[in-house]
Amino acid sequence: MIELLIHQWKEKIRSPFWQKSIWLNIILGILGAYLMLNVLVIGYFADVILSKIFIDTDVVESFLKILFYYLAFELIFRFFAQQIPTLAIQPYLTLPVPKSKLLHYPLIKSISSFINVLALLLILPFFVKVICTTYPPSFCFAFIITVISLIAINNFLNFSLKKYFSKRPLLIIFLLAIVGLVIYLDVNKVISFSSIFAAGLLSIAKTPILVMIPVTLAILSYSIVYNLLKRNAYIEDLQISQRNNTASLTFLSHYGEIGNLMRTEIKMILRNKRPKSLLYISVMFFAYGFIFYQDKNINNYMILIFMGFFFTSIFAIQYGQFSFSWESTFFDSYIANKIAPFNYIKSKYLLFAFTSLISFIVTLPYALISAKIGFINAAMLLYNIGISSVVLLYICTFNTSRIDLGRSQFMNYQGTGMTHFLSVLPIAGFPIIVYWLFNYFGEPVYGIVALGFLGLMAIIFNKFLIQIVVRQFVKRRYKMALGFRQI
DSSP, rough: HHHHHHHHHHHOOOOOOOOTTTTHHHHHHHHHHHHHHOOOOOOOHHHHHHHHSSTTHHHHHHHHHHHHHHHHHHHHHHHHHHOOGGGGGGGGTSOOOOHOOOOOOOHHTTTHHHHHHHHHHHHHHHHHIIIIHSSOHHHHHHHHHHHHHHHHHHHHHHHHHHHHHHHHHHHHHHHHHHHHHHHHHHHHSSSSSHHHHHHHHHHHHSSGGGGHHHHHHHHHHHHHHHHHHHHHHHHHHHHHHHHHHSSSOOOGGGGHHHHHHHHHHHHHHHHHHHOOOOOHHHHHHHHHHHHHSGGGTOOHHHHHHHHHOOOOTTTHHHTTTTTTTGGGGHHHHHTTTTTHHHHHHHHHHHHHHHHHHHHHHHHHGGGTOHHHHHHHHHHHHHHHIIHHHHHHHHHHHTTOOOOOTSSSSSTOOOOOOOOHHHHHHHHHHHHHHHHHHHTTOOHHHHHHHHHHHHHHHHHHHHHHHHHHHHHHHHHHHHHHHHHHHOO
């Protein structure tokens, strides 16, 4: 096991990406240490913070209620962000290494993940400062074992969720809906799940023999994941799943070259880790409406415009910032083949419009809170399809950074440059400026109408605007191709 860990470490420090990004790794290390220090401080002063927020509630009970939310959000965050080291065992499958060691290796290695470290840094200071100085040793022992078991359950449960949910987007949405419903019922005091969780954990801590329940569940979750890996640790299965588990999208072939280009790009999104994880993360952000669409913000047009822009372009903008870079590994084939530049750009424009429309439809139920939300979101949809898409595509012709599609989106800055940060400023800032001008003259509603009208005009004259992008693309395509070849 130790030798496998040494191999993994050598693989990381000898990789070209590590050598080329040594300064980036140092900066990320400093940021990680700063984040851990902040979490440690929050954990240490948690009793002071909770006593001021929950005045009439016991500090330990308040902490456990917050821990309930933390574990719920942590499970979702793990699914989208935590990288599972299962692929690291593939080179050893053909060597005389016992498979049991190979299967235990990724499970044991996942225990040291950064997310688990943050959880311990948050809980241990509170445990030492408050629990250990207030309760008897038996209570303290049962408490910390139970909490660590819950973190371990989340860690190993993530393996199963990755296996069964990653290729079934509807199940992911269903999981998010369940978690959102539980939190909604708890916040509105319909069913206080956090109170039930706190009472259950305190009961286990007061009766140390009950600590066997969370420990058994942690061992069971480990056993389930181990058997899951054992059934799927075959190279042949990996190859078959990579070939078969992708959508065909044959109906797009009926729309000529533009349809085929859109089909290729959609399949690229669904087949590769980084764009697919970006898609899942975008879906998760749809729940932000419950935070911002509250009574105190319904008459704040600035917030509603920002949320309308955000919701109707959440995936399109994030994905669109890396336009052309997504195809960096096969960009030369687009230049070598007789693909019309206009059709190539038009396919990206239509994909932007298609994803924006889906985002608008998914978030349309928020209009039940107030008709203003539906009105503003519709105006921002027209603006994003008509103006944001074209401006973003034009700016992205300056992209020259290669992207590895197989890497995860979390903490991955490959292909990111100053262009990507600056590209959002004009398209996000323009609606604010237009609204501010009309609001200055006392007509804020007309500012929203103006944004929708400008977007509609841009959609009507999209051919002319796309031609501008095409001319810029033709001028820069060989410089882009040269940059994409750099590994």
